[in-house]
Amino acid sequence: MAASSALSTIKVVMLDIEGTVCPISFVKDVLFPYALDALPGTLESKWDSPEFAPYRDAFPAEYASSPSAFADHVRDLASRDVKVAYLKSLQGYLWETGYRNGEIKAPLFPDVAPQLASWAAAGIPVMIYSSGSVPAQKLLFAHTDGRPADLTPLITDYFDTVNAGPKTQAASYAAIAARYPAHPREGGWLFLSDNVAEVEAAARAGMQSFVVQRPGNAPLPEGVEARHTVTMSSASFDRSTTGTEVARVFKDHIKGKRVLITGASPNSLGEATALAIARSQPALLILASRTRSKLDAVASRLVADGLLPSASVRTVELDLCSQASVRAAAAAVAGLTPRLDVLINNAGINTQHRRLSPEGVEATFATNHVGPFLLTTLLLPLLRAAAADAAAVAPGETRIVNVSSDGHRLVPMRFSDYNLEGKAALPDELPRSKALPDWFTKGGKGYSGVLAYNMSKTAAVLLTVGLKQRLRAQGIQSFAANPGTIRTPLMRDIQPELRDSIETLHAGEWKSPDQGCAPFLVAAFDPSLSGSDEVYVQQDCQLRRPSAHAADVDKAERLWVLSEALTGAGQGASRL
Template identity: 40%
Template sequence: MSKERGNAVSDEKDNPWGLRTDSSRTSNPGFSRETTATEVANSFSNVVQDKTVVVVGVSPQSLGESITMAFASQSPRLLVLASRTMSKIKAVATKVKEQHPNVELQLVEVDLSSFASIREAATQINGIVDKIDILVNNAGVVDTTPRTTKDGLELQFGTNHIGIFFLTNLLMPKILKAAQKSQSKGSTRVVNMTSAGHLISPIRFSDYNFKKRPEDIPEDERPPSRPGMSFDPPPGKTYVPFVAYGQSKTANILMALSISHKLASEGVRSIATHPGSIWTDMSRNLDEEHLEMIKKTGDFWKNLDQGGATSLVAALDPKLAEDKDIIYLADCQVSVPAPHAKDPNAAERLWQLSEEIVGQKFDLGHTSNL
């Protein structure tokens, strides 16, 4: 978003989704939609150095690549790159080594649509690192065809949230270890990539796999009504791709809310980030109809380096450690998500549902304030 330095709150007309940003709550009020991940990393160079960083979702020509390259430019202690396809991780690793030959890298395969793969990847990562200072959950899918994960979940919810939830909690002991060792409380970060698409849908607690018609689920689980827009499925159908995607992106924010509140006293902060309007390889599964819908959602299209910037702010800005209630950033500044994505009751309910789905309890202790 175009704005002058020091303008604390952006106008809603600057953003087609109606999101407002507040630049008074970050260290750099001049950062905006034009800012790049490279610029953010350079600004917080001293924060990156000696950090162990795990980036999930790394492939060529992706936000994961731009985020990785930005971290690599500032000499982290270790970069762990995790993604579904090893050949794609290696392509990014080769680019890192060409530009930053002294950066230590570790590569791990993980399929977030498979509990077995997540368990194996977590075991590998936990064996590689002694601590995790920054975890960036960038991986995700968007699809217009009804599909399920290997464990029978609707693909977008199962991958974008449940997979991320499971992996993060399996890595949590190493995240907590980093927080215990840190001299700066709140500098240990879990960053979840979300989207303004979260505005489309709350969590469908009674029907997260999309087996029911909208009229058969509680009203507060249905997409909010918008003038000229309908998210109802066609007659006889139950699946709406963008509602499924929106549900998963709401889940990313609610998960960040849960972690920040549960672990605030331990020095762990979690923030969800909206990267802005950007074309990435994620759009490969969209048909022409849905591609046209996406094209209408943005008035400013970012390049990959700009798209990674907000996640770098969430991972590195020391000022964000001061307030656990900051859970969502857009255009490199603090923003406010939809009401259904900042509801603490929904956050705790989703946490419990996610534990039930993966079949494992993650008791983060008595620190929960939810």
């Protein structure tokens, strides 16, 4: 589910069901067929019973005259997906047997049960508003696959089209809110649904309302993302959320995992990521960075703070600018663990001076893309080993996270001059804004560190696209994540003009390292993303579309081939 910085005003949360808290397929492929299968036996054994009489008599008289007429009408309504109150009431009655004998369990999206508990702990009432009948809603939430299975103690009230009205009319939402005058409707209520018309009706009634896009939902109509907040993850997450908070929500999906974080040094995003993960008992946390003393400082803090025993923290020296160092580091990691559940490619540089790697690649591109590409491909056997263990992880819970930024939106990948030697860029490789200052595109001696950095962040998204294309079918998911604007040691070597521009542009929007790493942890551990086709987690911890030039599959393939050539990894690596 979802988020916005305005969520601090929320006093009540109201949820749709199918496509929001559970897959649409559950209702269509499980519940509806179950009711049709159970109907003949029910009619034969209970047609004249007082227990069944209220459901029979609610049908129009011509269909309640005989079991055969009744059954034919039910099948006709179901085939046409007609939503009428008397049919929904009957379905709830038929489902009750299946729920109570264990034949039916509601498969909630993995983030739902923890989120309901989080809202309850915060004193925020949770209500349900679904086209399904209230009795059916209560059955669903009383018999889930969550922990605990019965979530009804976490839900304050239930509404359907009978006691509230049609879900696409604003008056229905106003009527619901009127029952709780202590909670003002304007801005105090949040409604979440996969149905755009319902979201718009709630908004007209004065509620905050977000569109929920879950795996298995139909693609959203064009223009929806421009008009509405579209959310896919936990509804309590926004740009102010901390990594510590995300780790607490997904602690069950962190516990026992083996995780590698690059760029772990004091006061960095890497350290904040390690601290957040360590609180949820990973089996092994491997920290990789250039400087041994800085690595040791972070590892010592984890142990000294009592977050992890020393046996669960390991360090590996890694200079991503040097391919020899990358290969040595990958071998060291393979010596520490036979499997790797999560790789977070966090390390990077941002410099205003052009220099080359030992292999002759421009240093920013080498460190921020070529090195992570090589490290990832070398560690794939460990990632595959984790993904293949179906008893330990679900498909898609093995993850690769590449740290990017919204700077990727400004600069396409410059294939004609990836080494930034001053060659003329092709028209489709030029910066996307004509209003950019000269220091952005030119820099000292024809080199722009800003352009180099942002191009490397475009490469991070393209790498993610390439990895997803190759590995998703093997149970390995890949996401790029944008931390937002954070004061870390990375800021110290950027151009003064850029530093001044960032200070002005993002005044009042600076995030702490713990807030900055929150999108990384969503990308790495949110189970609701396991089946996602998307590639980019924004700084508010929600999936967003990256720029078209960074999501282009053909450009991702072109970058993959270039990266293989630069690393000598081309011997079949493109067929990963």
